[in-house]
Every structure is written in structure tokens, then in C-alpha cells.
Amino acid sequence: MSTVIPDAKDTISRWPNYTFEATLEASNKINWQVEDLIGGDKRLDFSKPFLPESLARIEPLAFLGSAERLVLNQIRGHEYLYTFGLVEEFILPFVLDHARSMLHGNDARIRALLNFAGEEAKHIDLFKRFREEFLRSFGHSCEVIGPPEAIAQAILSKQPLAVALVILHIEWMTQLHYMDSVADDQSLDPQFKSLLKHHWMEESQHAKLDTLMIQAISEACSDKERSEAIDGYLEIGGMLDAGLMQQVQFDFESFKRATGRVFTQEETDRFFAVQQQAVRWTFLGSGMSHEKFRDTVELLQPGSRSRLEQVTPLFS
Numbered sequence: 001m002s003t004v005i006p007d008a009k010d011t012i013s014r015w016p017n018y019t020f021e022a023t024l025e026a027s028n029k030i031n032w033q034v035e036d037l038i039g040g041d042k043r044l045d046f047s048k049p050f051l052p053e054s055l056a057r058i059e060p061l062a063f064l065g066s067a068e069r070l071v072l073n074q075i076r077g078h079e080y081l082y083t084f085g086l087v088e089e090f091i092l093p094f095v096l097d098h099a100r101s102m103l104h105g106n107d108a109r110i111r112a113l114l115n116f117a118g119e120e121a122k123h124i125d126l127f128k129r130f131r132e133e134f135l136r137s138f139g140h141s142c143e144v145i146g147p148p149e150a151i152a153q154a155i156l157s158k159q160p161l162a163v164a165l166v167i168l169h170i171e172w173m174t175q176l177h178y179m180d181s182v183a184d185d186q187s188l189d190p191q192f193k194s195l196l197k198h199h200w201m202e203e204s205q206h207a208k209l210d211t212l213m214i215q216a217i218s219e220a221c222s223d224k225e226r227s228e229a230i231d232g233y234l235e236i237g238g239m240l241d242a243g244l245m246q247q248v249q250f251d252f253e254s255f256k257r258a259t260g261r262v263f264t265q266e267e268t269d270r271f272f273a274v275q276q277q278a279v280r281w282t283f284l285g286s287g288m289s290h291e292k293f294r295d296t297v298e299l300l301q302p303g304s305r306s307r308l309e310q311v312t313p314l315f316s
Contacts, residue, residue, distance in 0.1 A: 014299060015215050016292075018208040024112040027119070027205050032198050034126045038191075044137055048189040050077025052181040057278035063267050068259055075142060075254050076278075077192055078134050079247055082144050083283060084174075084199070085127030090152035091167050092120045094160075098213055116209050119202045130195060140258040143250040145243045155236055161221055161300075162232025164214045166240075168296060169233070171207035173287030174200055211296060218300055226300045233297075234311070237284055241315075244279045248272060277316070285315030 044050075049070060053059055056076045058069045099113035135142065145151070155163060178200035182193060218226055252271060255261065263271065287293060289312050297304040 016208070016211055016295075018212055020106060020109040020112040020209070020212065023205045023208050024108050024115060027112065027115045027202065030201050030205075032201070034122060034129065037126065037194060037198055038129050038133065042191055042194075044133060044191050045189040046074060046137060049073040049187060050189055050192040051080055052185045052188065054181045055080070055177065055278065055282045057274055057281075060274045061271060063270070064261075068255075068261060071258050072251075072255050074134075074138065075251050075258070076275075078131065078138070078142055079144070079251055079279075080282070081127045081130050081195065083244075083247070085124050085131075086144075086146065086148045086151060087170055088120045088124050088127075089148040090155045090163070091170070092117055092124065093152065094156060094163055094167065095120065095213075098160075098217075112209055113213075116206055119206070123199060123202070126195065126199070138258070140254065142254040145247050145250070151243065154239065158236055159225070159229055159232045161214065161217050161225065161229035162236060164210060164217055165229060165233040165297065165300075166236045168207065168210045168214060169237075169287035169290075169293055171203050171210055172290040172293045173283070174203040175207060176286050176290055177282075207292070214296060214300075230297060230301050230304050230307070237288075241280065241284060244283055245276060248275050248279055251275065280315040285312055288312045288315060 049056070051073055056073050058064070058073050058076075061069070061072070064072065095113060095117045099110060099117065102110055102113065155166070178196055182188065182196050182200075185193075218229075221229070252268075252275070256263070288308050294305045294308055297308060
């Protein structure tokens, strides 16, 4: 029996009650600058872990010593913020393109969207500066996937509603990571934690703005296009997964360079099994499982929530 997908106008009252005015007001109150967070005496402390264990998943690698686990955690922290900078390279032009189509009418809307874009540009700058400081202090090269421009071009070639869903996934994922894993973890380096906190502060508004963008885009879509957007979202997720698996390989090589560690085949297999799932959960499973994200895909296409529930265990 086929599922009848309601017209977007029939579901409009069920969307969250977010407004451009409220997000703009909240954004203006936050308003931090990159120079406030990094540089000078604001330095990383390499005697402490960067990522919480729920994201890093280092403990299952029982064959590593405590010093080795700390190094791997910091490599994963470097990969974590680099990856955020990478995805924001396609979020920025997407938001600008969306804002360009709305230059007339609601002043709060255009100001909020331009703030959104400006804050994403600020995050890209922040994470580039973090990478420079990390590599300078860490003392070993850490290869990363890219270039960001090529990845952005590939993703932006997909259906706009599918891209907007990927962005919303990332925004809610950020909220989940900080609130559930970072905020109360007192073992983390305070400087790295500060970067995560300030990123979270602005992304909490971005999640609302992206929901409003999805709502607007979906209203101009047919039932078929909204259905295809879910497929497109999963397709982009597959593209990102392939890149993440390459990043695990790079992290493995970085770890060997930094520690001089020689792995047996059994240890190598265990490393990849654990770390591949750790990275998949961090960037794919955690966003896909977020209740507010699932609420949004269900609005676009009834039945999509259960579809994501079936897929999520692959990335847990």
C-alpha cells in the first residue's frame, strides 16, 4: 500500500515555531570573534585529551599504552575540527545562494541568513587557525582529506533540499556532541573545549535557521522532489562516509609517525574496526539519530523516520 505524502502547505502548522527575528536577536547577543578564542596565551594543552571518549572511542584499543591513547585522542581532535571546517566550506555558499533569492521582503530574514553565512565563514577561519597551531605544537604532519573546494563542489551539485538536510544533520549533530559529551567533561583541554563551546553557541541558532530554509525550499517542491531529497541526503551521506574512511587511514599513518608504533596485523584490524565506527558515529550516526532531525525528515516524507531508524545502526 503506497503512502500518501501530504502537500507541504498541509503540514506547515506542524513545523517548529522558529522565527528569523528570534534567531537574529540570539545571534547578535553571542557575537564572539576569532581573536577572542585563539592565539597569544590561548594555547592547546597537549597533556590533556581533546575529544570525549564517547566520540574518540580510544579505550577499546587495549593494546595501546596511556601515552599512546592520549596522542591518538589528540589526532582525532585535530581531525574533528578539520572536518567541521571542511563541511562548512559547502554550507557557506549554500546559505549565500539561498539568501540571494530572498533579498526583498523580510528584513530580519535576510539579516539572519547573512549572519548565518558570516558565522560559518568565521568558523572556517577559526578551524584553520586551530590546525596551524595544532601542527606547529604537535610536531608531526597529519594528512587530511580534501581539497575542501572539490568536496564542496560535489555536494553542492546535488538537489538543494537534499543538501539542506545534510546541513541540518550537521547542525543538530553539533548540538548533541557538545551537550551530551563535551559540556560536563572536566578532563578535556580547556582551550579545545572553549573552541567547541563557542562553535556550539552559534550552531544552535544555525539549526533553527536551516530548519526555516528547509521549510521554505520544501514548499516549492513537489511530492516527488521531497521524496528524492531523502534519497539525496543518504547519497551525500555515502559520499561523506567514503571520505571519512580515508581519514581514518590518514589518522592511522599520523599516529604511527607520531609514536613510532609498529602494529601487528591483528592490532591493525582492531584499530580500523574501532576507529571506523567511531568516526561514522561522530559524523553520521549521531546526526541521523537526532530526534529533531528525524522530526524534520518525517515532515518532508512520512515514513522517513523509520527509514533512518533502520539505517542508523550501520553508523553507530
